Amino acid sequence: MALGWTPISNKDNLIADMFRIALALEDPWKLTHIEYDDKDEAWHLFLDFERGSLFACPSCGASCKAYDAEKKDWRHLDFWNWKTYIHARVPRTDCTNCKKVTLVPVKWSRPMSHFTLQFDAWAMRLMAEMPVNAAARELREHDTCMWRIFHHYVNQAMEQLDLTAVKRIAVDETSSRRGHRYITLFVDVDTKIVLFATEGKSKDTLAKFKQHMISKGAEALQIQEICSDMSPAFI
Numbered sequence: 001m002a003l004g005w006t007p008i009s010n011k012d013n014l015i016a017d018m019f020r021i022a023l024a025l026e027d028p029w030k031l032t033h034i035e036y037d038d039k040d041e042a043w044h045l046f047l048d049f050e051r052g053s054l055f056a057c058p059s060c061g062a063s064c065k066a067y068d069a070e071k072k073d074w075r076h077l078d079f080w081n082w083k084t085y086i087h088a089r090v091p092r093t094d095c096t097n098c099k100k101v102t103l104v105p106v107k108w109s110r111p112m113s114h115f116t117l118q119f120d121a122w123a124m125r126l127m128a129e130m131p132v133n134a135a136a137r138e139l140r141e142h143d144t145c146m147w148r149i150f151h152h153y154v155n156q157a158m159e160q161l162d163l164t165a166v167k168r169i170a171v172d173e174t175s176s177r178r179g180h181r182y183i184t185l186f187v188d189v190d191t192k193i194v195l196f197a198t199e200g201k202s203k204d205t206l207a208k209f210k211q212h213m214i215s216k217g218a219e220a221l222q223i224q225e226i227c228s229d230m231s232p233a234f235i
């Protein structure tokens, strides 16, 4: 493995500036150095914060110094078709105001994620256009990582979905892959949004949908029309 190393001390270091601008780093974060791995075709960007920097306590907002830090890594957008990884020591605050020890959130990633938000967005765009395993191949990642990103954003969108104005529903089943695994889909006829999807095609899929609607604050009386095929389970 050939590893290169570029110290960033020179103001005229154009490559370092380019990365710094592309990352839109804000104080107190600094790009300290860049490494590359030409066998793995990857850039490694190392970020750090200056000693004595202040961070807002994630719980109460009080200004705190870092009391220790945890090393973390994230996959970021590719650069010149090479994979790009960000490495940083993420500070933990030990707040004198609320007495909580908390890892400071970073702007470029969700908590607990190994990907940056921009990588997530890129992955989601690909997964909207192609099957998840094809997107995983394109991104050179394992498909279980892609599914984790996918589930996070789909769950988030489902949570934010307001079902209290739904009036007309269409129900239909479809088979997933070849074979006989069925999925029942519930769609809002007016907005064309999928409201709910669940495995199976029996009558308990309707019970699950009803439970979902109730848990989201919808009421039976608001539903004016339901459109389904003639399957006895749905009728």
Ligand SMILES: [Zn+2]
Residues within 6 Å of the ligand: 057, 058, 059, 060, 061, 062, 095, 096, 097, 098, 099, 100
């Ligand atoms: Zn606090």
